[in-house]
Amino acid sequence: MLKQRILTAVILAPLFLLALFYLPSPEFALLMAAVILIAGLEWAALSGIKAITGRIWLLVMLSALMAALWKWPLIQPAIVWLLLVISFGWMALFVVLLGWQKPITPFKGVSYPAAASALLILPAAWIAMLLLHKSSPLLLLYVLSLIWVADIAAYFSGRAFGRNKLAALVSPGKTREGLWGALLAVAVYSLICGFLFRYTDKALIVFVALSLLSATVSVAGDLFESLLKRRAGKKDSGRILPGHGGILDRIDSATAALPFFVSGAWFSGLLS
DSSP states (O other): OOOHHHHHHHHHHHHHHHHOOOOOOOOHHHHHHHHHHHHHHHHHHHTTTOOOHHHHHHHHHHHHHHHHHHHHHHHHHHHHHHHHHHHHHHHHHHHHHHTTOOOOOOSSSOHHHHHHHHHHHHHHHHHHHHHHHHHHHHHHHHHHHHHHHHHHHHHHHHOOOOOOEEEEEEEEEEEHHHHHHHHHHHHHHHHHHHHHHTTOOOHHHHHHHHHHHHHHHHHHHHHHHHHHHHTTTTTSSSBTTTTTBBBHHHHHHHHHHHHHHHHHHHHHHOOO
């Protein structure tokens, strides 16, 4: 399993970096839209949609929403306000999932609320990614790498010091100690990157604070996908990435972190 994970990462990472830094915004948008649509298929499966027609309808609606967002000028205040509202939703969901006490059992049939949530979460993450890409591909890479740093630090600090469950019924493997370890790593990483980006004084403080908050909110994306998988009785969202599972398993944290970081960066003046 570990060899598969490493091999998949070694193959995909250079391809993503090439696309990130060398594709113009329209082509990058199309490539990321394809990724989102694959994630949409996985989301449909987790929602209990087995019929081909149902899955096609979900993809059509996702495509229509992304096309509508793309029609708006990028970095338009209306989109950023939408991302801000979604970010508040993620923060509220984070609190709910942390206090989750109801046993989670696999459901039968179709969960329409779960399917509908894909129409809000996936296009929002997509347009947030494009806003960052247009502003600075390097800044987009930073946000994604921030999530990877947090995940790795949470894993090792959780294994070393984990005693108290973060959300036992939703994701038993996560601990509070793992979260604190992740935030400590993010604080150091964001401070180093802030200096490299030449932020100073107030801008540096805002950058580090926004990074810490984004990393915290990213946990909500991870926990929400864990909830969907538990309700669907699945371990992974898919099998498209050997050793990693599905696309959703790789982007779950980013679906929450990207809208939060973009809206926070816009209103704080880091993004224009």
